[in-house]
Amino acid sequence: MDTKEVLIRAKKWLIVNKVYLLGLLVPISLLFVYDSVGNFQSPSSSKQKQLPQGVAAMKVSKKAEYKWGFDLNQYDVASGTIQKNEFLSNILERYDVPYENVHQLSINAKDIFSVSKLRAGYQYHILTNKECGNKVMVYEPSVYKFVTYELDGNIGVDVYEKDIVLDTVTSSGIIESSLWNAMVDNGMDFELAAKMEDALAWSVDFHHIQKEDRFRLIYEQEYIDGKKAGIGKIIGAYYKNYGNEYYAIRYKNEKHDGFYDENGRTMEKVFLKAPLKYSRISSRYNKRRFHPVLKRVKPHLGTDYAAPYGTPIYAVGNGVVTKASRTRGNGNYVKIKHDKIYSTQYLHMQKFAKGIRPGIQVKQGQVIGYVGSTGLATGPHVCFRFWKNNKQVDHLRLNFPPPEPLPKEDLTKFFEVRDIIKKDLDAIPYQRVEKEGVELALNN
């Protein structure tokens, strides 16, 4: 998931409801259990490990103390923060780096990590070799990587990924009114909310979560340099909504990798619940609806989702575009044929997404256009129409056959994994953490 998507999702959580949060425990037992089952990456494994070349060959007299791949006993380290309107040459001048070297560096680094990417407010470190006086500048553009600029001799740049240590942790929460606020107040990452939603999106409608809804999560917490970094994979998720309980169990082997329900059926469905996010249903399928523009009763054979102009509209399932055109009533619209039985149609678009035209294949979740009010529309919305055997039907009332469970040969193993994860999920206590710091432990 890219940052933009995470931000968009975070926004949504803002407008949803309020949760009082989220205990954080580290059940040591988990570390063994998932390993012994054999389907999970070891929680403490490193994603990547790379050190600058030549490090191993260094002679170590004192006990080596490595950082960024250098033994700090052999270097003098000076650190500073890049100021506004400060150029690399300004900084390096202070450390007596000749201007020719800076110039050479800017050329050699151009295609790898250009010196123009250095940002004000970020720290830099100048390492000076105690023996030969050669200098290296270290810069950390994000928690995940660091950059070394060789300032003498072999002038150039290298970019390194940092070691990521994964720990298996849990959290839980009870919705009070706003999930997002509570997560932020308690130092939790919205990335966790987004990933929980990924695991459960086909089962739980996160637009309509309620007070007293509750969830439990087992997931990987990333650590870099001993500090919390991002969220890794969700291992198990539980959500209780309108009295219904949902489990998402992560299962991975050579052929399958994804979230499955308790019966080993994939959580992914053939059709998404709605063709856009963060929307409100402004008019449901209704055979006797009074049309706001035509001022007469006219059946409304679709579902209207109101959303701001330009909101992306997604294909709800895989298929082939059969129409991408314009009529007076529909405005700009797209129709997609999913299989012999089902088609979907999306009306009143501001414009089509790039490349959307009849004959092209689209994937579930792919952006096909943007919300507008072209055609007969009073405001920005998408009129979503669902066709079954060439008749328009109310997709909110359709019951699709459940997906097939995992094949028999995988199912036994899956059930072993499921039982362990489910037991651990069920054992996570709920906590309400009030803003003032008053903590109320609750049973179920």
Ligand SMILES: [Zn+2]
């Ligand atoms: Zn409509």
